[in-house]
Amino acid sequence: MTSSLSKISNVLFRKKTFEGGSHLNSQMKRCLTILDVMFIAIGHMIGAGIYVLTGSVVRNQAGPAIILSFIFSGFAALLSAFSYAEFGARFPRAGSAYTYSYVGMGEIWAFIVGWTVPLEYMIGNAAVARSWSGYFDSLVYKSVSNWTLEHVGHLSDGKGFFAKYPDFLAFVLLFIVAVAVAMGSKFSANVNTSFVVLNLAVLAFVIVCGFTYADFSLWSGNYPDGTSKFFPYGIQGAVSGASTCFFAYIGFEALATAGEEAKNPHRTIPLATFSSLAIISVLYVLMGASLTLMVPYDQIDPDAAFAAAFEMKGATVAKVIMSVGALAGMLNNLVTGAFALPRAVYAMADDGLIFGWFGVINSRTKTPLNATIAFTILNAILALVFDLEALVDFMSIGTLLAYSMVSVCVVILRHxxxxxxxxxxxxxxxxxxxxxxxxxxxxxxxxxxxxxxxxxxxxxxxxxxxxxxxxxxxxxxxxxxxxxxxxxxxxxxxxxxxxxxxxxxxxxxxxxxxxxxxxxxxxxxxxxxxxxxNLMTWIRLFVWLAIGIVIYVCYGIRHSKEAKKLNTVASSHMSVLKNGDSKVH
Incomplete structure (x- = not known):
C-alpha cells in the first residue's frame, strides 16, 4: 500500500528539469526586445476597463481617494510581479506560471495552473471582442445590432448564458487579430506597439485635458455634513477600492509567455515587468486625479466617467478622442491575449501533458500556429453566441490562482x-x-x-x-x-x-x-x-478542473516528456548495474 502511494506521489509531483542551458533552447525565434515585451504587458493591462473602472470606483467606493486605491493595488500587483520576474529570468519559457509551477511544485500542480490559464485567456479575449463590438456599435447608433436582429433574429432573451443576438463583428475581429499574431512574433509585437503608442497618446491627452479643468477645491476641506471631500467613504473606502482596482493591473503576467522569444530574457523579463507596472501605475493615478478634479465625485457617471465628464465641460473633441482610445485599448487587449493564449497551450503540449498537435511550431513563422488556429475558433464561437458577463469572474480566479502558485514556488525553490x-x-x-x-x-x-x-x-x-x-x-x-x-x-x-x-x-x-x-x-x-x-465561480473552476484531470489521467500521465526522461535515466542506471554484475561474474 505504502509503495503504491509512493509511486502515485512520484508521478503526480515529478518536477520539470533543465539540463545545462536547455532552459534557453527554443523552437521559436528570439526576436523580442525589452520594449516589445514591455509593451505586451502594457497592452494587456490597458484596455477599456480603465475608462469604466475608474468611474465606478470613484462614484461607489473611494471618491478622490481612488489615487490611493491605485497605489495600494499597484503595490499588491508588484508583490506578485517580483515572483514572476525571478522565474521569468531563471526559466524563460512560454508557459509562464505553468512552467514555474512545474519546476517548483510538480506536474499535477502545473497541470492545474496550466489548464486554467487558456480558459482565462479565451473568456477574456471573447469578452473584450464583444465589448469592442458593443462600443463600436454604440458609436454608429446601434446600426450593427439592429441589422443583426432584423436579418438574423434573436438567440435568446439575453438573461441566460446565450447572448441576445449573434455577434458577427466580434467573431470576425478575433480572426483578424489571430492572423496578425500568427504572422510572427515580431510582426504581432509591432502591431501591439502601434496600438500601445496610440493608446498612451490618448491617455496622455485625456489626462492633460482633464487637468485643464482642475478644481482643487474638490479635494480640500469637508462637505456641509462633515464628510471629507477627499475621503467621502473614509479610508476603508480607499482600501475597498484597491481590491477592485487590482484587476486593472492583471495582465502584466502576459509578458512571461514571451520569455521563449525574448532576446536576453535574464535581463529583459525583470526590466520589462517593473517598467510596465511603473508606467501603468503612474497613468492610473493621473487618470484618477484628473477625473476627480474635473467634476465632483458624486456627479461622475460610473458607466462612462470620462465621456460624461468631458460632456459636462463641453469638451466634445476630447470625448471623441477618448472613444478612439477606448477602441485602441481593447484592440491592445485582443492582440496580447491572442499572443499569450497559444503559447500557454504550446508549453503544455510541448511537455506532453496535452495533445502534441498543439505543440507544433510553424517552420516559417516560428509560432505555435496549430494552437493559434484551434483556440481562435473556440474563442470566436464563445464571442459569437455567449453572453460572457456571468463568466468574467472566472478570469479573476484563474489569474489569482496562477499568482498564488508562483509566489509559493519562489518560497519553495529558494529553500x-x-x-x-x-x-x-x-x-x-x-x-x-x-x-x-x-x-x-x-x-x-x-x-x-x-x-x-x-x-x-x-x-x-x-x-x-x-x-x-x-x-x-x-x-x-x-x-x-x-x-x-x-x-x-x-x-x-x-x-x-x-x-x-x-x-x-x-x-x-x-x-x-x-x-x-x-x-x-x-x-x-x-x-x-x-x-x-462568489461561490458559482468556484463551482465553475472545479467543473473545469475535473474535465482537465480526466484529460491528464487518460493522456498526460502517459505522454509526459518528464516521465519519459525519468524512465530513460532509470533504464540507463539499470544497464550500468547489469554491466557491473556481468563483469563481477
Missing amino acids: EPQLIDGSETEYDDGGNLKSWVPFRGFWHKFSEGISIRCAVGTLIFGYVCLALPFKLGIFSNPGGIILLIIGAVCSLIAFIFILGHEQNKSTATYKVPFVPFLPCLGLLINVFMMVYL
Whole structure:
C-alpha cells in the first residue's frame, strides 16, 4: 500500500528539469526586445476597463481617494510581479506560471495552473471582442445590432448564458487579430506597439485635458455634513477600492509567455515587468486625479466617467478622442491575449501533458500556429453566441490562482539545495533546518523538501481561515473569532517555520528580495481576493478542473516528456548495474 502511494506521489509531483542551458533552447525565434515585451504587458493591462473602472470606483467606493486605491493595488500587483520576474529570468519559457509551477511544485500542480490559464485567456479575449463590438456599435447608433436582429433574429432573451443576438463583428475581429499574431512574433509585437503608442497618446491627452479643468477645491476641506471631500467613504473606502482596482493591473503576467522569444530574457523579463507596472501605475493615478478634479465625485457617471465628464465641460473633441482610445485599448487587449493564449497551450503540449498537435511550431513563422488556429475558433464561437458577463469572474480566479502558485514556488525553490558552483555532486545548505528549530530529528525522517511544503500548506490554510470571517461577515461572532485565532496561529507558526529553513545560494540574474516576507505577503493578498470571489465561480473552476484531470489521467500521465526522461535515466542506471554484475561474474 505504502509503495503504491509512493509511486502515485512520484508521478503526480515529478518536477520539470533543465539540463545545462536547455532552459534557453527554443523552437521559436528570439526576436523580442525589452520594449516589445514591455509593451505586451502594457497592452494587456490597458484596455477599456480603465475608462469604466475608474468611474465606478470613484462614484461607489473611494471618491478622490481612488489615487490611493491605485497605489495600494499597484503595490499588491508588484508583490506578485517580483515572483514572476525571478522565474521569468531563471526559466524563460512560454508557459509562464505553468512552467514555474512545474519546476517548483510538480506536474499535477502545473497541470492545474496550466489548464486554467487558456480558459482565462479565451473568456477574456471573447469578452473584450464583444465589448469592442458593443462600443463600436454604440458609436454608429446601434446600426450593427439592429441589422443583426432584423436579418438574423434573436438567440435568446439575453438573461441566460446565450447572448441576445449573434455577434458577427466580434467573431470576425478575433480572426483578424489571430492572423496578425500568427504572422510572427515580431510582426504581432509591432502591431501591439502601434496600438500601445496610440493608446498612451490618448491617455496622455485625456489626462492633460482633464487637468485643464482642475478644481482643487474638490479635494480640500469637508462637505456641509462633515464628510471629507477627499475621503467621502473614509479610508476603508480607499482600501475597498484597491481590491477592485487590482484587476486593472492583471495582465502584466502576459509578458512571461514571451520569455521563449525574448532576446536576453535574464535581463529583459525583470526590466520589462517593473517598467510596465511603473508606467501603468503612474497613468492610473493621473487618470484618477484628473477625473476627480474635473467634476465632483458624486456627479461622475460610473458607466462612462470620462465621456460624461468631458460632456459636462463641453469638451466634445476630447470625448471623441477618448472613444478612439477606448477602441485602441481593447484592440491592445485582443492582440496580447491572442499572443499569450497559444503559447500557454504550446508549453503544455510541448511537455506532453496535452495533445502534441498543439505543440507544433510553424517552420516559417516560428509560432505555435496549430494552437493559434484551434483556440481562435473556440474563442470566436464563445464571442459569437455567449453572453460572457456571468463568466468574467472566472478570469479573476484563474489569474489569482496562477499568482498564488508562483509566489509559493519562489518560497519553495529558494529553500531547496543547489549545486555548489564548479561541483557536480556537492550541494549547499538550502532547505536545511536551522539549529534553533525544534523537532529537527522528526523532520529528518522525511524526504527532502517535505518540511517546507508542509509549512507553505499550513500558511495557506491559515490565510483561508483569516479571510473567511471577513467574506462571511462573521468576524465578530464566536465562530468567526475562532477562525481568526486558528488562522493567526497557523499563519504565524508556519511563517516562523519557513524562516527556520536555510536559503540556497542561487546565482540567478534576478532574485526576489526579502524572501519569504514579500512572496508570503503577496500570497496573503491573493488568497483574500480568491476567497472573496462568489461561490458559482468556484463551482465553475472545479467543473473545469475535473474535465482537465480526466484529460491528464487518460493522456498526460502517459505522454509526459518528464516521465519519459525519468524512465530513460532509470533504464540507463539499470544497464550500468547489469554491466557491473556481468563483469563481477
